[in-house]
Amino acid sequence: MAERRDRAPRLDQPREARRQFISRPEALTEEAFGVLSEKFARYMGTAYFLIGMTFFVLVWVLWNLLAPQDWRFDEYPFIFLTLMLSLQASYAAPLILLAQNRQADRDRVMLEQDRTRDERNLADTEFLTREVAALRIAMRDNATRDFVRGELRDLLDEIEERGLVIGRLAPDDRDASDTLNARTDEGGSHRAT
DSSP: OHHHHHSOOOTTSOOOOOOOSSOOOGGGSHHHHHHHHHHHHHHHTSHHHHHHHHHHHHHHHHHHHHSOTTTOOSOTTOHHHHHHHHHHHHHHHHHHHHHHHHHHHHHHHHHHHHHHHHHHHHHHHHHHHHHHHHHHHHHTTSOOHHHHHHHHHHHHHHHHHHTOOSTTSOGGGHHHHHHHHHHHOSSOOOOOO
8 A cells, every 4th residue: 555655646547546435425516506506596586585584583573572481482682583594694695606606607608609609600601701702703704684684675776776677667668578578588589478
């Protein structure tokens, strides 16, 4: 046994498990105690606690004022009641502070997670903005549907101005349309009317 204590502990090897003569029950660990303190603090902030405490003090005072002299255990200045209430307050205050510290730690973790998520969302939004800008730049040279429609309308207006559209000629211009059809025929032969 003395041999083990004389050797220097090595950092590259795990420590040997030591026997604990006094084992801590699971209910007394910090986490369990913290949960208990939060439950206690949460209960102290309820109307049930206030009503119960009021009822307790009223029963105490009425018992010690109205009960027979032999049954009274705390006379008029109610020193024992004052001691009980100060003892309750002396335990309640640190438990409430412990519960507030645990809540502050949870809030800090949640704030950090929210900040990380917001940064990730901002980075995703910036990435998508750059991608949309790159697509707009790439699509600048491509003809859009509106551009092609506009060009076709301009071309149709130009053809109408020249009078080259047959379907829109007046009925008295049939001779002109026959002449036009004759010009557009590949073989140069006239069509029969």
